Amino acid sequence: MAGPTIPFWQGHFDAGTIPWDRGGPGPQVAVWLDGDIPPGTRLLVPGCGSGWDVAAFARAGMTVTGVDYTPAAVAAASSLLAREGLAAEVVLADVLAWSPPRPVDAIYEQTCLCALHPDHWTRYAVQLQAWLRPGGRLFALFMQRQRPGAREGLIEGPPFHCDINAMRALLPLAAWDWPKPPYPAVPHHSGAFELAVMLTRR
Numbered sequence: 734m735a736g737p738t739i740p741f742w743q744g745h746f747d748a749g750t751i752p753w754d755r756g757g758p759g760p761q762v763a764v765w766l767d768g769d770i771p772p773g774t775r776l777l778v779p780g781c782g783s784g785w786d787v788a789a790f791a792r793a794g795m796t797v798t799g800v801d802y803t804p805a806a807v808a809a810a811s812s813l814l815a816r817e818g819l820a821a822e823v824v825l826a827d828v829l830a831w832s833p834p835r836p837v838d839a840i841y842e843q844t845c846l847c848a849l850h851p852d853h854w855t856r857y858a859v860q861l862q863a864w865l866r867p868g869g870r871l872f873a874l875f876m877q878r879q880r881p882g883a884r885e886g887l888i889e890g891p892p893f894h895c896d897i898n899a900m901r902a903l904l905p906l907a908a909w910d911w912p913k914p915p916y917p918a919v920p921h922h923s924g925a926f927e928l929a930v931m932l933t934r935r
């Protein structure tokens with residue numbers, strides 16, 4: 734399978750080298766919680782990592798499921814939830830194969846897509862569409878991390894750069910309603926940033 738493996742991510746968690754981790758929920762969570770995601774929403778967080786966003790949504794009254802295939806990530810997220818007494822679920826599973834028991838209202842996608850090799854993006858996009866009920870929302874943070882090697886066609890990551898043109902092709906208008914750009918840029922301490930886009934599944 735192309736791209737990073739479970740041992741790759743597990744090794745990062747074990748060594749404590751998790752440069753993507755903000756040590757708290759992404760700043761866009763609060764923005765979207767302020768009006769776009771009502772309490773009671775059934776929400777998935779694929780590639781949930783340490784679980785900061787899962788905890789923030791659970792705290793705000795959502796019915797949340799985090800999914801991650803790395804045991805150390807699931808352990809960290811579960812322990813965060815237990816420490817805070819929050820009732821959210823964390824599932825150890827591969828997002829390219831797992832499915833919820835029934836479609837959900839919303840997905841919060843932060844740095845799971847950019848963690849997957851682009852060879853798997855089409856499969857992941859099929860999953861995102863299948864997980865959501867019609868009219869459900871995809872709260873997406875598209876990682877902007879251009880690399881010089883792209884000039885020679887090299888595919889480098891993670892994080893793999895989520896070019897907005899590629900995102901439009903991956904999540905096409907036939908299946909998704911896109912808001913008009915420009916989109917807010919959400920900074921990350923790594924120097925990269927994410928474009929925040931709220932899509933609606935048709």
Ligand SMILES: C[S@@+](CC[C@H](N)C(=O)[O-])C[C@H]1O[C@@H](n2cnc3c(N)ncnc32)[C@H](O)[C@@H]1O
Nearest residue numbers: 742753780781782801802803806827828844848
């Ligand atoms: C860059 S980290 C981001 C974690 C979290 N979303 C955050 O922003 O802190 C990517 C996470 O996705 C998980 N991941 C990568 N590929 C996955 C897959 N195919 N299925 C499930 N989880 C995956 C990794 O284990 C890792 O925890």
